[in-house]
Amino acid sequence: MAEGSEGKLQLVHRHIRAFPDFPKKGILFRDICPILKSPAALTAVIDLFEERVRSHHLQVDLIVGLDARGFLFGPLLAQRLGVGFVLVRKKGKLPGPTTCVKYDLEYGTAEAETQEDAVAPGQKVLIIDDLLATGGTLYAACELMKKQQAQIQGCMVIIELKDLNGADRLKPHSVFSLLQY
Ligand SMILES: O=P(O)(O)OC[C@H]1O[C@H](OP(=O)(O)OP(=O)(O)O)[C@H](O)[C@@H]1O
Numbered sequence: 001m002a003e004g005s006e007g008k009l010q011l012v013h014r015h016i017r018a019f020p021d022f023p024k025k026g027i028l029f030r031d032i033c034p035i036l037k038s039p040a041a042l043t044a045v046i047d048l049f050e051e052r053v054r055s056h057h058l059q060v061d062l063i064v065g066l067d068a069r070g071f072l073f074g075p076l077l078a079q080r081l082g083v084g085f086v087l088v089r090k091k092g093k094l095p096g097p098t099t100c101v102k103y104d105l106e107y108g109t110a111e112a113e114t115q116e117d118a119v120a121p122g123q124k125v126l127i128i129d130d131l132l133a134t135g136g137t138l139y140a141a142c143e144l145m146k147k148q149q150a151q152i153q154g155c156m157v158i159i160e161l162k163d164l165n166g167a168d169r170l171k172p173h174s175v176f177s178l179l180q181y
């Protein structure tokens with residue numbers, strides 16, 4: 001790859017903005033939109049995720065992406081790895097038989113759903129999102145994958161908000177984050 005990991009991380013870091021008091025007072029919102037606007041920064045994200053998978057010899061049958069921002073990165077990584085992509089959506093968006101769990105967010109509550117036939121028992125999944133805050137969303141996705149009898153290989157995010165201790169909530173599953181705030 002043309003640039004080293006440190007350079008790629010710096011590139012990604014430069015393409016994240018912070019907006020105070022969005023969507024509620026007291027929340028410092030980390031905006032990943034500039035990454036999507038920069039082909040180089042987006043490529044760096046996928047390169048770094050791919051490097052993690054390959055350096056840790058993670059066996060992955062499917063990438064699982066979380067609604068909505070996990071959908072922006074998950075399919076690109078899945079394509080890079082030559083595996084399929086599965087959606088965990090907010091409730092009411094997926095047709096056919098679904099599995100559902102409730103979860104808490106840093107600024108509200110929600111329900112997550114996946115199609116019952118999305119993952120076959122025993123398949124190895126890697127769960128992708130843009131950001132880990134309280135861990136509620138990724139925890140819900142892990143619960144869904146457990147219900148599907150998937151083997152969870154870990155979770156990967158671009159941004160981890162360390163103060164909120166989301167990684168603790170996800171134990172024993174590992175979380176790999178590119179940047180920590
Ligand atoms: O670790 P947590 O406390 O669960 O928070 C992280 C989640 O919050 C954001 O999604 P959000 O629910 O705002 O939805 P969006 O992706 O549709 O904007 C973010 O993209 C993560 O999915």
Ligand SMILES: Nc1ncnc2[nH]cnc12
Binds near residue numbers: 027028030031
């Ligand atoms: N602080 C934050 N910034 C962006 N997305 C979030 N999702 C949950 N907390 C967030």
